[in-house]
Amino acid sequence: MHPAFSVIFLTTLIGIGQGLFLALYTGQVYSLANLLPGQDSQGFYALGGLVALVFLVAGLFASFFHLGHPERAWRAASQWRTSWLSREVIVLPVFMLLVFLFALVHYLGWTQPLFTVSDALVVDLSLIIGFIASIVAFALYICTAMIYASLKFLKEWHSPLTVVNYTFLGLASGFMLAAAFSAYKGIDLVAFFGTWAVIFTLTAAIGRVASLMRNRQLRNQYDLSSAIGVRHPQLAQQTQGFLGGSFNTREFFHHKSAGFVNNVRRLFLLLVFIVPVVLIAASYFLQSEVLPMAAFAFQYLGLMAERWYFFAEAKHPQNMYYQQIA
Amino acid sequence: MTQLALVIDLNVCVGCHACVTSCKQWNTSGTAGPLPDQRPYDDDPSGVFFNRVQTYEVGCFPDTETVHFPKSCLHCEDPPCVPVCPTGASYKREDNGVVLVDYDKCIGCKYCSWACPYGAREFDENNKVMKKCTLCIDRITDMSLPEEERKPACVMACPTSARIYGDVHDPESAASKAIREEGGYQLQPEWGTKPANHYLPRRKQQIHISEEELVRADNPLRKEDEVPFDQQSETLDDVAW
């Protein structure tokens, strides 16, 4: 498939937004359980929520460049019964609203306890909103990934690993951003978020490598002979039906050499999984606040390469009819 | 239920592209249009077509044969392109099974084209919507046309009658008969999309000659001994140049 930058930005940016929100909420729950020191509502949760929102808005903004008619995008909410894309179009704004409310409640300081569950769990408004938003965040990971995983003719995507990878790559980069954000704010949660970021990054590495191995094993269930239904061992395409290019020769192929694609794979494996882990580990020892930020920046660059590769890797069966790109 | 479709005879298609051009002409001027081109006279032309004719060489030189392969939307009975559409712009008509795009609803997300394994959909870069073969829905449902013209433009244009149009669910239709009697097949049936369009394979030519065709009706040059009738009066051939 042809990797479109609008979709690369959309999927990576909202993944980070979701992950960052989940990191903030995890932090809040931990401090509620007195496992972490409590944080300032305004300075940490409200600002962090805002940063998450910025990533979500940026992703949404990027997605509009993918559409021919963004002004009609509201129509895309109508087919949620059958289309995962439609489901994403519904869940994303809902999640953005919840993150906004979460940040707003913290900003306004509406964090007085509403009630207490069995004398231990002090429940306030932000905890309730955050809980709902966390569920929606995971629903959004599933929707985004299922857009690809549900296409049964794109074998490279048609696997539960796609959902696993979208989720863990989003979590990893979101927690990485939380670590960078804490480092920037000088809050001593860097180790907490950094540890989780490393755990998620390593989990994502297992999933991504598993999918790379799976896709390497894939063999086409079709060939030129089955595509045109002429059962003869010697078949050669002489013309594709037109002289120049067409949608069919552009949309379904990356138009890069095999070597380039392989280099992108090596690059993303390095930048997404190895460099950030090393940098976070180094930041433990050096107590540096720059390193977590660098870890996030490198991981994001790597994620863009990862998403590019994700698209380029998928071989669309229609390419059989265009042997120059098959 | 009716399922309108094309049956394309690879045995007689000569690859003349008459279906391609007539399709482009009709649909550009019809309700599906325009089918815009980009840089049509430059080095890198591109454009929307609903129908393309590809050419394949089968066999090893010198024992090769050329197969021309017209390719358009197959109007699948279980079309994977329809349920994925987030707007409902892509739909399959209940009454005749034609798969269509509502260009006023389409947001141009191209998701349907990813879901179609046959590459039958083409994005219109000028109008930013997805386009595809409509089976000339504006011809075949136009009751003001005489019945013999209520056919897709490609079918009307094909000089070798390689394109048979009809209801593949009606066992008595010409399309169904051709499928049944001439070994009609679907493209990649194992994909479960149940394409409505069928193709007729290359097959041994059979010429039907009746007894009368072997007997000459007249013999203008009198070259053969046998004269079919006695020469009482002159025939038109005898007096004409």
Ligand code: SF4
């Ligand atoms: S050929 Fe493609 S576009 Fe046409 S109905 Fe089948 S899946 Fe849809």
Ligand code: SF4
């Ligand atoms: S490009 Fe148009 S018809 Fe295709 S899925 Fe998107 S909205 Fe539906």
